[in-house]
Amino acid sequence: MKISGFTIIKNAVANDYPVVEAITSILPVVDEMIVLVGDCSDDTEALIRSIKSDKIKIHHSVWDPALRKGGAVLAVETDKAFNLVDPESTWAFYIQSDEVVHEKYHQAILDGCRAYEHDTRVQGLLFKYLHFFGTYDYVGDSRKWYSHEVRIIRNDKRIQSYKDAQGFRINNNKIAVKSIDACIYHYGWVKSPEQMIKKQKNSSVYWHSDEEIAGWLASNDVFDFTQFDSLQKFTGTHPAVMQQRIATKNWNLQLDVSKKKFSLKNKLLYIFEKLTGIRLFDFRNYRKI
Numbered sequence: 143m144k145i146s147g148f149t150i151i152k153n154a155v156a157n158d159y160p161v162v163e164a165i166t167s168i169l170p171v172v173d174e175m176i177v178l179v180g181d182c183s184d185d186t187e188a189l190i191r192s193i194k195s196d197k198i199k200i201h202h203s204v205w206d207p208a209l210r211k212g213g214a215v216l217a218v219e220t221d222k223a224f225n226l227v228d229p230e231s232t233w234a235f236y237i238q239s240d241e242v243v244h245e246k247y248h249q250a251i252l253d254g255c256r257a258y259e260h261d262t263r264v265q266g267l268l269f270k271y272l273h274f275f276g277t278y279d280y281v282g283d284s285r286k287w288y289s290h291e292v293r294i295i296r297n298d299k300r301i302q303s304y305k306d307a308q309g310f311r312i313n314n315n316k317i318a319v320k321s322i323d324a325c326i327y328h329y330g331w332v333k334s335p336e337q338m339i340k341k342q343k344n345s346s347v348y349w350h351s352d353e354e355i356a357g358w359l360a361s362n363d364v365f366d367f368t369q370f371d372s373l374q375k376f377t378g379t380h381p382a383v384m385q386q387r388i389a390t391k392n393w394n395l396q397l398d399v400s401k402k403k404f405s406l407k408n409k410l411l412y413i414f415e416k417l418t419g420i421r422l423f424d425f426r427n428y429r430k431i
Contacts, residue, residue: 143259146231146297147172147197150219150307151239152180152205154189157341160329161186161239162193163383168237169195171251178223180205201226213306213348220303224295231297232259233267238307240330241293244381247324254322255294265301265317266310267294268428270325274332276367276395278380278388282331284372285408289421292319292428293326306348309427316429327381334393338365367395371403372412 147168154161165175175197179187181204190200203222209215220236227234233255237243243251251267258264273287274280292309295301295317304311311317333341339362380388404412415421 143233143256144228144231145172145233145235145255145294146174146176146227147235147237148176148178148220148223148227149237149239150178150180150203150216150223151186151190153182153184153344154186154239155184157344158333158337159239160242160384160387162189163242163381163387164237164239165190165193165198166195166383167243167245167381168235169197170245171243171248171255172197172235173231174199174228176201176223176226178203178219178226180219199226207347210348215348216307217303217305220307224301224303225299227297229297233294234297235294237293238330240328242327242329242381242384244325244327244379245383250323251294254320254324258320262296263318263431264320265296265298265312266292266319266428268319268321268430269293271328272325272376273328273330274376275370275373276332276397277391277393278329278332278384279376280373280397280399281376282370282372283374284404284412285415285421285424286371288427289424290321290426290428291326292317304427316427318431319428320431327384329384333365335364335367335395338367339363367397370397370401371408372401373397373399375399 151161169175176199177190178201203219205215205219209218224234254267268290270290271288273282275282295310300312301310301317411422
């Protein structure tokens with residue numbers, strides 16, 4: 143059995159993406175790591191080359207500025223990277239530039255890949271998610287944060303990235319997946335208030351119109367992290383590859399986790415989920431078997 147990793151990245155330095163940590167976190171479970179570097183205006187390629195591993199294979203791409211609506215360019219670039227995966231690989235592990243895997247899950251990932259290696263009904267493996275917000279001390283626990291997503295897919299080129307590269311489909315049909323006991327740590331919302339607004343302004347070109355972008359550029363120079371519906375304190379440990387980044391964090395943020403901002407419907411659904419562990423009426427970008 144062979145597992146390929148793949149990711150896309152553009153302007154990682156300017157937007158302070160933890161892409162080195164993302165890639166490094168899955169190197170122990172992959173046999174090759176495809177990194178598709180976009181047409182950057184910073185030193186992203188040098189950053190990737192700083193990772194000392196002969197598993198890494200760097201390729202280059204030019205992002206199409208016409209594919210800006212709804213983040214469509216992200217799916218196109220993800221498909222390009224997937225198509226570079228070794229045809230001999232059974233599985234392809236997709237990691238986004240702000241996602242990291244804790245080393246405690248490496249064995250579970252390998253076990254899941256082996257368990258379903260020959261079961262071709264299984265087109266993908268489903269991960270749990272933790273979404274960090276503001277700092278490394280808080281995670282979102284409301285329904286606005288997706289609780290699961292597919293990150294390992296069978297090396298079947300009929301599978302394509304969906305919408306803004308959140309998940310995968312075959313001919314617009316949800317793929318059949320099995321859950322594994324592993325979690326993705328999503329750090330996309332952990333930045334200083336100044337860096338967070340800068341990143342949002344820079345990345346808005348992949349989702350929004352010129353008029354909407356003008357509104358962003360006219361907004362404040364710092365991001366308001368107090369505008370959330372529900373958070374909880376994180377009491378676990380972070381991946382080892384994140385320790386240096388955490389140690390050098392240069393901003394302080396205290397958020398009130400007792401603060402909840404829900405509609406009545408979402409408040410009832412939130413309470414039910416906390417009591418039972420069941421998320422009712424949740425959108426699933428996959429089909430569990």
